[in-house]
Amino acid sequence: MTDATALRRRTQDLLRAHPPADTDRADFLRARFDAGLAWVHYPEGLGGLGAPRALQAVVDAELEAAGAPDNDPRRIGIGLGMAAPTVLAYGTEEQKRRWLRPLWTGDEVWCQLFSEPGAGSDLAALGTRAIRDGDSWVVNGQKVWTSSAHTARWAILIARTDPDLPKHRGISYFVCDMTDPGVQVRPLRQITGEAEFNEVFLTDVRIPDTHRLGDVGDGWKVAQTTLMNERVAIGGMRLPREGGMIAPVAETWRSRPELRTHDLHQRLLGLWVEAEVARLTGERLRQQLAQGQPGPEGSGMKLTFARLNQQISGLEVELLGDEGLLYDDWTMRRPEIVDFTGREAGYRYLRSKGNSIEGGTSEVLLNIVAERVLGLPSEPRTDKDIAWKDLAR
Amino acid sequence: MSTPAPADLLYSETEDQLRTAVRSLLADHCAATAVLARIASGHPHDTETWKTLAGEMGLAGLLVPERLGGQGASHREAAVVLEELGRAVAPVPYLTSAVIATETLLGCPVDAPEVAAPLEALASGRTIGAVAVPSATAPDGTYPRARREGDGRLYGRIAAVADAGAADVLLVPADDGLYAVATDQDGVTVLPRTSLDLTRPVADVVLDGALAPQALTTETAVAVRRGLLAGAGLLASEQLGLADWCLTEAVAHTRQRHQFNRPVGSFQALKHRLAELWLAVAGVRAAARNAADALATGSAEAPLAVALAQSYSAPVAVRAAEEALQLHGGIGMTWEHPVHLYLKRAKSDSIALGTAGRHREKLAELVNLRFENR
Ligand SMILES: Cc1cc2nc3c(=O)[nH]c(=O)nc-3n(C[C@H](O)[C@H](O)[C@H](O)COP(=O)(O)OP(=O)(O)OC[C@H]3O[C@@H](n4cnc5c(N)ncnc54)[C@H](O)[C@@H]3O)c2cc1C
Numbered sequence: 001m002t003d004a005t006a007l008r009r010r011t012q013d014l015l016r017a018h019p020p021a022d023t024d025r026a027d028f029l030r031a032r033f034d035a036g037l038a039w040v041h042y043p044e045g046l047g048g049l050g051a052p053r054a055l056q057a058v059v060d061a062e063l064e065a066a067g068a069p070d071n072d073p074r075r076i077g078i079g080l081g082m083a084a085p086t087v088l089a090y091g092t093e094e095q096k097r098r099w100l101r102p103l104w105t106g107d108e109v110w111c112q113l114f115s116e117p118g119a120g121s122d123l124a125a126l127g128t129r130a131i132r133d134g135d136s137w138v139v140n141g142q143k144v145w146t147s148s149a150h151t152a153r154w155a156i157l158i159a160r161t162d163p164d165l166p167k168h169r170g171i172s173y174f175v176c177d178m179t180d181p182g183v184q185v186r187p188l189r190q191i192t193g194e195a196e197f198n199e200v201f202l203t204d205v206r207i208p209d210t211h212r213l214g215d216v217g218d219g220w221k222v223a224q225t226t227l228m229n230e231r232v233a234i235g236g237m238r239l240p241r242e243g244g245m246i247a248p249v250a251e252t253w254r255s256r257p258e259l260r261t262h263d264l265h266q267r268l269l270g271l272w273v274e275a276e277v278a279r280l281t282g283e284r285l286r287q288q289l290a291q292g293q294p295g296p297e298g299s300g301m302k303l304t305f306a307r308l309n310q311q312i313s314g315l316e317v318e319l320l321g322d323e324g325l326l327y328d329d330w331t332m333r334r335p336e337i338v339d340f341t342g343r344e345a346g347y348r349y350l351r352s353k354g355n356s357i358e359g360g361t362s363e364v365l366l367n368i369v370a371e372r373v374l375g376l377p378s379e380p381r382t383d384k385d386i387a388w389k390d391l392a393r
Numbered sequence: 394m395s396t397p398a399p400a401d402l403l404y405s406e407t408e409d410q411l412r413t414a415v416r417s418l419l420a421d422h423c424a425a426t427a428v429l430a431r432i433a434s435g436h437p438h439d440t441e442t443w444k445t446l447a448g449e450m451g452l453a454g455l456l457v458p459e460r461l462g463g464q465g466a467s468h469r470e471a472a473v474v475l476e477e478l479g480r481a482v483a484p485v486p487y488l489t490s491a492v493i494a495t496e497t498l499l500g501c502p503v504d505a506p507e508v509a510a511p512l513e514a515l516a517s518g519r520t521i522g523a524v525a526v527p528s529a530t531a532p533d534g535t536y537p538r539a540r541r542e543g544d545g546r547l548y549g550r551i552a553a554v555a556d557a558g559a560a561d562v563l564l565v566p567a568d569d570g571l572y573a574v575a576t577d578q579d580g581v582t583v584l585p586r587t588s589l590d591l592t593r594p595v596a597d598v599v600l601d602g603a604l605a606p607q608a609l610t611t612e613t614a615v616a617v618r619r620g621l622l623a624g625a626g627l628l629a630s631e632q633l634g635l636a637d638w639c640l641t642e643a644v645a646h647t648r649q650r651h652q653f654n655r656p657v658g659s660f661q662a663l664k665h666r667l668a669e670l671w672l673a674v675a676g677v678r679a680a681a682r683n684a685a686d687a688l689a690t691g692s693a694e695a696p697l698a699v700a701l702a703q704s705y706s707a708p709v710a711v712r713a714a715e716e717a718l719q720l721h722g723g724i725g726m727t728w729e730h731p732v733h734l735y736l737k738r739a740k741s742d743s744i745a746l747g748t749a750g751r752h753r754e755k756l757a758e759l760v761n762l763r764f765e766n767r
Contacts, residue, residue: 240396241396243396250760250762253762254762257766262764265757265762265764269704269754269757269762272760272762273701273704273705273753274705277701277705280676280679280680280683281675281676281679283399283402283679284402284403284678284679287399287401287402287403288403300671300675303672304672366664366665367665367668369668370664370665370667371664373668373671374667374671375644375648376647376648376656376659376667377648377655377656377658377659379659379660379661380659
């Protein structure tokens, strides 16, 4: 049941039973999930068939050719990329059944309540407290930079359950109901004018113990699964040649000879080369994954794309000359969709500044590559073995 | 902009085995100390290692079909050999003879005896060949041509030909065709030059009445371009091996070298530089595999894949060697430590077969991003 031919047949069966042209979008997505064609590498009964991950492409191609709707991954990126793999790895059977289906279909949006005003790169220093009260936990604290908190039904949340232990050890991992009356979401306006992210205040939020993922005190370990998947999700999308940020710049170059200068030409060619090499590096990574031999290149893709997005969009604004002085729209909005490449050059230039901050800053990712991939020693540390409550802040 | 079907960017099991075999040969016979000693002797080319590699292991014939006396393998395997040769800065004429000269002959009418004979000799490793064009010539660059007079003899001077000092036969582009000229015949002088690259030295070729009765082909430009294109594409694999050695050595050194009561590799300023270098080397690996695969499959994409690989790889290899030197401190500046061999090779490689800038211009043409509209 796991080869390409069988998957193709199964996809055709789905299309026949639920013709996209006269099936409601949400119904089609639910049927696709139940047929195991949502993410074929997930287990049976949870939207998958236990097939090799690489075979997803076969299903996607068939569905696209038939004009079937997709689940709009840009709207539910945090659910798909971070919450789902964590629920799959650490959830009980009941938790997986409750959350994964509406997560995948987009019926329920997820957000990530990790960062705090006092805990960003040093996430393990977080201070949001969860105190046990019978069958549930009472949570108090403040989270920040929470993308999609305004559309989310659920959140993955890490909170401190034991302040007397060193910081990495006293953390637990929960799924928080965003409709709880103690959750207050306020928009934070970004340099682009809009507010993708929010600050979230948690006041006596009650979380049933059945919404805990992993053991009490094991939250840091569980969070590693989330963070690793976040970086792969951000860096790992498949692009066509001249896809992504380089596309509009190259098009402008071709169609507007009056904008050309020699300096811009040299920089454009240099970035075109780097973008194509980055695309091939990502392709090589995918080929390794498909063979079941994940390479360390994965940790690098996010770093490369962050730098390239910033340099390419910066070049684009310059290339546009007079038009580079304009901006499409400063209206404060709370978008449902995050699209790095959408809108005009000025937006791309500003939005891509976040690429080297969100999901781990580039400085922190370089530390990770240096230590985990190259095996270089860590900096001497003073924070590992003292109780969280005694840390400097 | 169309996207080609993705090339196979990984290494097959056979390719991994080949790598292991070449690496162990080089570890036994071509260690850095041996390379340095050979340079002091004034005979830079390692003929012993060449005999084993080219003859006994049969690696000089990888690109040549079996019916023509070769191994019938492809550019993918030759690329793996070059990675290992780059990792060892081995002074053997593999790129120049087994790739560029061999591929140039493959671009001639191979069934004609005057082509088949030298091709078989090169494939067996008995004979070393070099194309008599300046080392810096890009795949579709211009190069000087010898003059062939009515007496059927060649005249002219070609400067800075890579590995000409090791060659038994030169493939000489002349005004009316391409000719094979033995280096030991009358009217041929090879003048070794003091070269920046100690392990792939250049020499000037002087032709003063060398007898050249029969052309290999009259389509000189086609054959030479084919040779140089394969050379430029596979040079990226040599640069990959070289850069990977530099990165590995720099990491190893900074992990064990202590200053300020800690390994210098624990200072973030160095960790970040090494992590950035690792990212760049990962890019070279993808670009080099892509070029090797495009050449191996005879893809129409090959010129683009080669131009891309050379636009990217040469500067990374130079940077890797420069970083390795800097992070070794004073030791890196000594003749005794091998890092200078890598720096000299990397810098020379950045000129060989066209600079990165030339390859970028080529790319601009291929993907319609020229400065001027045509
Ligand atoms: C657009 C956007 C969306 C986001 N969405 C979410 C979300 O949905 N959920 C969520 O939980 N978080 C989210 N974040 C938060 C993000 O993960 C944090 O901003 C990030 O981890 C950095 O933390 P910080 O802002 O506190 O910066 P700090 O950690 O204070 O960093 C300040 C500077 O110091 C550097 N630095 C810190 N430590 C080191 C070190 N050890 N070595 C070298 N340099 C160091 C950093 O690189 C940075 O340059 C989002 C951020 C952005 C920009």
